[in-house]
Amino acid sequence: MSMLITGIGELVTNDGTVDGAVDDPLHAGLGVIRDAAVVLSGGGEDSAPTVEWVGPADQAPAADWSISLEGRAVVPGFVDSHSHLVFDGDRSAEFAARMSGTPYDGGGITVTVEATRAADRPRLRELLQQRVSEMRSQGTTTVEVKSGYGLTVEDEVKALRLAREVTPEVTFLGAHVVPPEARGSAADRAAYLDLVVGEMLTACAPHARWIDVFCEPASPHAFDGEESRRVLEAGRDAGLELRVHGNQLGHGPGVQLAVELGAASVDHCTYLTDEDVEALAGSGTVATLLPGVEFSTRQPYPDARRLLDAGVQVAIATDCNPGTCYSSSMPLMIALAVREMGMTPAEALRAATVTAAKALRRTDIGRIAVGQRADLALVDAPSWLHIPYRVGVPVVRALEV
Ligand SMILES: N=CN[C@@H](CCC(=O)O)C(=O)O
């Protein structure tokens, strides 16, 4: 079966070479076609529909079905490459305290660990599914989901198996923080790290694609450079691909380690030296910025302009989690990237789609081109620019095909 979607006022393809693309700096790199159409085909039990044709509406081929979007815009579905959706518990009071000056140091993660351990599987599944559907309703069609609020072998496996029900982009984050029961002494901390790279990794690796570590010497609860290296190397040896939480709370070794070990992405990047920027620019590692975190912790925003001008590949993601950013909204992240981090609207949209796909090493999403997955988001407006322009207004949602 094929479906023709026509009447698209503005189609963002993220393919700058596409025939008929608008030549205008406002849309630079987006491959925008006006008065466009796409044809989608396939889809069934085991395979997602794909894009079969893209171009001006007046050249569109016939298809089995046809709908008109009556001048609305279409963009590639957002790729949210960083989230922590498997959790229970409430930390809204922590947010309120931060708004009046209490700094974030990662300590509140323990509150979520306790609540998540206490929640049964159906409860966690329900919460996870609600959060994923909240994301779809704001245009996100791919999401990465981390464990990291279990921190026992059993609880980490439970989180990963649940995450796998909603996405293939599943990340083992046993090295999120040292759990409360292992904070008594240096020996307890070392034993926890042994567990993470030993029995926990063995049990978790079959359920995950990625391994991540909170590399943050500025937090007493997270991991330093050598500990992080150990986690990442063990994960790599177990067949997992690498991602890093780094340079969130202060300068540190996260970025250099991520680049050295060939991680797909290093996320946060709030505090960077010139050497960090230079290392990222010469690497295949994407810098994923999480502006909702700075919004919700009152930290300074990362300088996206500095990274882009140096030639770094920059993605943006929500980091949706109960501590540093309980927002699932990629449109909000785009607006913050534009307003607070020096990105143009076009750069921010690419960061939320095609570059975020790179942060997940995915080539089948993030663009609207022949052969790509048919992951589209519908903008209830004549231009994609309404995404940051109408901040806080639900103008974009995943297109159900
Ligand atoms: N920084 C580490 N982890 C999360 C926060 C987790 C939490 O506070 O619950 C983050 O990405 O910001």
Ligand SMILES: [Zn+2]
């Ligand atoms: Zn995170």
